[in-house]
Structure formats: structure tokens, C-alpha cells
Amino acid sequence: MARIVGGFGISHTPSMGLEYDKGLAQGFSPRWQKWYDGTRGVKAWLERAAPDRMIIVYNDHLNHFDFSAYPTMAIGVAPEFRQADEGWGLRPFPSLVGDVDLGWHLTEKLVRGGYDLTVCQDLAVDHGIYSWLPYLMDLPWTIPVVPVAINMVRHPIPTSERLHQFGKDIRRAIDSFPGEDRIVVVGTGGMSHQISGARFGIANETLDHYFLEKLKDETEELVAIPQEELMRLGGTEAAELAIWFSMRGALSDKVKEVHRYYTFPAITGCGVVVYEEPA
């Protein structure tokens, strides 16, 4: 049977992507050089982990969906996922390769298991994935992915408990996926930040470090924190941390933390933590 070999949680922000392009062209600014350097270990790990497929739980920022119909939880099942134009034009990257087989398998198991997922056979992906992916993967991008989009732009958003359980059910679904494939699960959401209102620019590094410290072994404690509390202390967009619980839920309690990095370049806490399953 297929098996999950590890996973990671990682921040995303539009500037992370734009700074990557600038950095490659003319050198990184000192703030983003740190993030670039900090992610080298993750890139190396990913190359070693050599996944055949990846599941990426992320959130869209009104770049594909709009409020005519905004799904609370959606799964992308298509041979490819194009990059979304966020309003400043496309960045020089190709579409993501989609994993149709795993996508339908997860859809089958998860919908029958009680998740009323919106299935997207055409999905444009925004900085939720495109901002960090270039740091971790050289072109051409060949590993097929299943993106899962969680509503984080309009309340109510899915609860932390639900997203944690969702990860556990992804794990169960993988157990019945035929073949010997190696699968990596990613959860991505901004850490502390708020990008509107007079609290714009709030940065609670203490909270972010606390989260990274506890995610592996004290998950339940983090999951029990009301999302309002995360938003109060870390800014409204810190609610996106709840997405990381799906990644954690998809991994076993035997995982080993193999990499962790955190910095605060400008507006958003940028963190990454990598967990590996025992061989």
C-alpha cells in the first residue's frame, strides 16, 4: 500500500513569491535571504524523501473562487492546475502537475467518509502554493499534487478540530490507495499576521514559536485554542494556522522533527517545520 513518508507545515505570503523572483534576478534582500537560506534544509529533505505524490492543504485568497460560490472545503482533481493571476500578472512558472488518480481516490474516501467536498476539475492556484513551492522544488515540477483548498477568507471557517480530523482521515484514505507510492502531505497557512484594520502589521513571534514548538507532540492543546484567540493574539490571518493541523493529523505520533526554521521578514511570520515518518 501507499504510505505517507512525511510532511511539512509552511507559511505562504504573496511577497514570499515576488521576493523569490526578485531574489533570483538580482539577489535577495537581507530579510528574504534569511528565508531562502532557512528553506535550504527543507528542499534537501524533500529531495531525499522523494515523494511520488503530494497532498497540499492550503487556502485560496479569492483568486480562483469568488463569493458567488465559495467552498468551505474543496479538492482539486485535474491533470494540471494553472497559476492564478492575483492582479499583478503571472509569475514565470508553469502549471502544477495534478494527480488525478489520488485526487479521485481521496474524493471517494473522504466524501463517503462524511466530508462534503466541492470537487474542482478546473482550479487556478494562487500564492497559497506558488509562493513557497519555488523555494523547495527546482523546475520542471514533476511530482503530481492534490490541492485541497480550505476557506479562510470569510467567517465561519472550518474549526481546528475539523481540520485536524480531516488530516487523520486523509491518512486513513492513503492506507487503501494501491501501489507502493511515497506520499508527502503539506499544510500551508500564514503564521501571525493581519493585513487590514489598524492592527495591520501585527507580529507575534512568541506565538509562532510556541506553535512550532507544540505542533508535534502537543497538538491537542493547540487544536483546543479557540480560533478567535489565535486571531486576537496573532492577527486575523493567524487563523490560517489551523490548516497546519490537517498536515499534523495526516502523520503518525511516531514522527521525528527533522527541520524547523522561523523568521519574520515583513508582514507575515514565515515558518516551516518538517516531520518524517520512521522508515
Added chain:
Amino acid sequence: MSNSIPFNLDPPGTYLYTGQMATKGFKLTRFGLSLRDPANRERFLKDEAAYMREAGLNEEEIRLVLARDWTGLIEAGGHLQAMLKVAATVGQNLWHIGAHNAGMEVEELMRICPRTVSALPEGEK
């Protein structure tokens, strides 16, 4: 507005994007998101008011956009992500929105960011 950051989710510090906000700002948000399309960006820039009238915005909403009143737009239910498309189209960015919301100049906001606070959930040290 000083650099002190309140730990609550009330305006003007925070405008939580709820269902009611989404209803109030439905057209405004839809208008902003229409600018994801480069052809629409071009049409908008040619005649902002005409484009917005066609998009069904009312006179007050049009006035807020023309005035680049980012705070007023967010209060009117325009989703930040949608207003960001408007800002990008007119040559502004997230910092302009943030500075307007925080009541300071862009340079000042950039200088004080990250606005570091330190606090953990109830009962944690």
C-alpha cells in the same frame, strides 16, 4: 493611531470578515475580483467611474474607490483580497491599504513593521 496594538477584534483595529460583511460588500468585492482579468484592468483604468457603474456599484462605493479610501472600502464590506486587486491595478499595494487603515504614511508603517507584540493564549507563559 499609535503603534500600540489592542488584543481585541473590534474596529478600527480589526474588521472581521463575517457573512453580514460579505452581504453588505458583495458587489464591491465582486468588482474588485473582476480586476483579476487583465482585460478588465485595462477597461477600468480607461474610465474608472463608468466601469464601476457598469459593475453595479452605488455612488458612495464609487466615491470611496476614486478617493482610494481603503478604510472606507473595508468598512463597506469590500474584502481585503478584492480591494488589493483594485490597489494593484491603480499602482498601489498592500502597504497603502495598511497605512490608510492604520492612519499613517506608508513610509512610517514600513518603518515600524513588524509591529512586534508578545502574548500567548490564556494560561500559557
